Amino acid sequence: MPLSRFSAALVVLLAACSGAAAQDASTLKKDMIGQWELATTERSKTCVVTLKGDAAPQGFKLELEPACAAALPFTKGITAWSIKGLGDIVRLQNAAGEAVIDFTEVETGIFEGLRTNEGVYILQNLAAARSLAKSMDQMIGDWSMVRGNGQAICTLVLTNTDAGNDNxxxxxxxxxxxxxTAFNPTLWRLDHGQMLLMSAKGETWQFEADDNAQWRRVPDTAAPLIMLREQ
Known part of the structure; x- marks a missing residue:
């Protein structure tokens, strides 16, 4: 019996979706090959994972640095990786092909995965993760907050003491x-190239680095606030 126009259109649509999913999976696989940092959200525990393109049982080969087992015990069960779902899930799996942890991309080059009763883990390009860590380290210490005329009005101490949610x-x-004093900042973090100061009341001040290696509050005003590292 010949296909109706609707049935024929549906077959074409399904074929197109299947082809798109296969293309997405192939692209994601290519993008994932290389070194990645697997870490807790606050990066207190980290592990380097090297994803390879060589075939392994039910997936592709990978290498875990020796320190992974001690830092993140669940990695002991990981033997391979694969692309699942509609080509949008990166799976770190055991020998049976079962998920040890599944990751989905939340930002370019940053993936999040959840383990029940443990929490969220981050998979990020190793070079980008280390660049962020270096930037974080450079921020720790005493900072002067000054007006645009150079008058110092406060000293803030940025720490690496974890306060949850990447703060x-x-x-x-x-x-x-x-x-x-009225703003009363209690938390800080780096976010998409900005430095955020947050108060206990939930207010947020945003700062961007300018050409003079200073952090200037944005949006700019007639009475700008600038943060300078104290020597």
């Missing part, structure tokens, strides 16, 4: 301008 503790040091 870290910040402390006010000494007396500050009433505007800073």
């Amino acid at each position: 870290f503790q910040v402390f006010v040091k000494g007396k500050c301008d009433p505007a800073i």
